Amino acid sequence: MKKENTISIKPINTETVTVTLRGDTPIILNKMDDPTARLLTDQRKNKSKSVEEVNEWEKIITSIHWENPLPRDIVYNEETYKDLLKNNRPCITAYGLKESWKQTVVRNELDKYSTKFDSAVTMLGNGLYPIKFTEAFVDEKLMSPKKGSPILARLNRFTGWEAEVKFSYIVGGAYSLEQILQVIALAGFGIGIGSNRKVGYGRYSVDKATA
Numbered sequence: 001m002k003k004e005n006t007i008s009i010k011p012i013n014t015e016t017v018t019v020t021l022r023g024d025t026p027i028i029l030n031k032m033d034d035p036t037a038r039l040l041t042d043q044r045k046n047k048s049k050s051v052e053e054v055n056e057w058e059k060i061i062t063s064i065h066w067e068n069p070l071p072r073d074i075v076y077n078e079e080t081y082k083d084l085l086k087n088n089r090p091c092i093t094a095y096g097l098k099e100s101w102k103q104t105v106v107r108n109e110l111d112k113y114s115t116k117f118d119s120a121v122t123m124l125g126n127g128l129y130p131i132k133f134t135e136a137f138v139d140e141k142l143m144s145p146k147k148g149s150p151i152l153a154r155l156n157r158f159t160g161w162e163a164e165v166k167f168s169y170i171v172g173g174a175y176s177l178e179q180i181l182q183v184i185a186l187a188g189f190g191i192g193i194g195s196n197r198k199v200g201y202g203r204y205s206v207d208k209a210t211a
Contacts, residue, residue: 013171015211016124019184022207023161029090030155030195034062057081060138060154065091067130089130092163092193094123104187116174124166134160155195162207181209
């Protein structure tokens with residue numbers, strides 16, 4: 001009879017951390033809106049350009065990641081926008097946040113590559129982190145695309161914002177909790193989160209961290 005060997009696998013020792021990010025500058029949340037996504041999809045499928053007038057409030061509302069899915073029978077107007085701000089919550093993405101942390105590792109020469117940090121930290125939740133804010137604005141700004149004429153963009157800007165972010169890390173791994181928090185603080189100072197970061201939006205500080 002063939003002898004069976006039992007292999008013992010030691011559990012990975014991880015710890016969950018909740019970090020409160022407090023905005024130092026206003027944040028702009030501006031993902032691709034639904035009308036633009038439909039237009040690009042039609043172009044890829046060689047469909048004729050729609051003559052339907054674009055609802056600007058649909059562009060404004062759907063350019064935000066919301067904590068709760070938008071209802072199917074939603075009416076896109078200013079009243080709906082205000083109701084969503086009151087009863088739903090805008091979000092930043094876990095993906096975008098972690099990507100900025102990984103960039104920070106390399107930019108600040110903490111490591112030559114970000115692979116160790118990437119494997120040491122896992123973002124928790126459903127991929128979205130809601131923000132709290134004091135005021136919300138819709139800014140109009142002329143944007144110059146790579147091709148074509150300038151277009152008028154409407155950007156969602158929030159002031160006095162903060163967000164609770166949850167992640168887990170490997171205790172005794174490549175990065176200690178203190179080092180991870182240092183990376184986050186450096187990312188908040190030098191990179192930020194959201195749109196228009198190159199001109200200083202979306203900067204934040206680490207307000208507190210609990211494990």
